[in-house]
Amino acid sequence: MLRTAMHAFWERGYDGVSVAQVCGEAGIAAPSLYAAFGDKKALFEKACALYTEHLDEDLERDLSAPTAREAVERLLRSSAEHFTASGQPPGCLVMSEPRLAERRDRTRDMIRARLRRAATEGELASTAEADGVAAFVDTVLAGMAALARDGADRARLLDAARHAARTWPA
Numbered sequence: 001m002l003r004t005a006m007h008a009f010w011e012r013g014y015d016g017v018s019v020a021q022v023c024g025e026a027g028i029a030a031p032s033l034y035a036a037f038g039d040k041k042a043l044f045e046k047a048c049a050l051y052t053e054h055l056d057e058d059l060e061r062d063l064s065a066p067t068a069r070e071a072v073e074r075l076l077r078s079s080a081e082h083f084t085a086s087g088q089p090p091g092c093l094v095m096s097e098p099r100l101a102e103r104r105d106r107t108r109d110m111i112r113a114r115l116r117r118a119a120t121e122g123e124l125a126s127t128a129e130a131d132g133v134a135a136f137v138d139t140v141l142a143g144m145a146a147l148a149r150d151g152a153d154r155a156r157l158l159d160a161a162r163h164a165a166r167t168w169p170a
Contacts, residue, residue: 001026001036006047010093014044044099051093052103058082059110068118068130072137073165075111079141080157083148091149095142108138129169140164 004026008017019040023030037043062078065071083091094100094107115130115137124130144157 001028001033002043002046002050005043006050006093007089009044009047009097010051010089010091013097014040014099019043048093048097048100048103055082055094059107063110063114068115068123068133069165069168071114072133072168073161075137076140076144076161076164077158080144080154080161083145084152084154084157090151092141092145095145096149108134111137124169133169136164136167 005017005022008022008025017040019030019033022043023033026033033043037046058078059075062074063071065074079092094103112131112134115124115134116127118124119127119130124133140160144152144160147160148157
């Protein structure tokens with residue numbers, strides 16, 4: 001049920017999904033959904049928590065690479081793979097849903113913190129450069145998610161990730 005709701009919100013967004021649609025897709029009656037989750041907002045929050053559970057693990061794993069450059073390369077590659085994984089909607093629920101701005105900010109903060117650490121360790125020239133690289137990575141991730149939603153395949157996103165990684169500051 002929760003996975004069905006997650007996919008519905010991912011494909012159509014919060015405003016594009018009704019409780020009746022989720023009930024129909026999950027094969028349950030509305031009273032059962034309301035008993036389990038309370039309302040559409042609570043269902044959405046639980047569905048988003050399910051979605052982000054593994055994303056957080058993956059993000060932490062990618063950002064824990066020995067160097068910031070490797071961390072960014074891993075992040076771009078794993079994002080391309082996630083955005084085009086079979087058996088799920090294309091793109092990213094977090095990137096495409098306006099209601100998840102705080103979650104996007106949290107991801108940006110984690111990326112920025114890793115890159116600022118790279119600046120203090122001498123891998124990047126300054127925190128200003130780290131912030132610029134973080135903004136660039138965020139922009140590339142958003143673009144890759146949009147491309148996936150528009151039908152781009154994994155090869156195209158991995159190619160974009162490779163090219164983006166080549167722009168690392170000298």
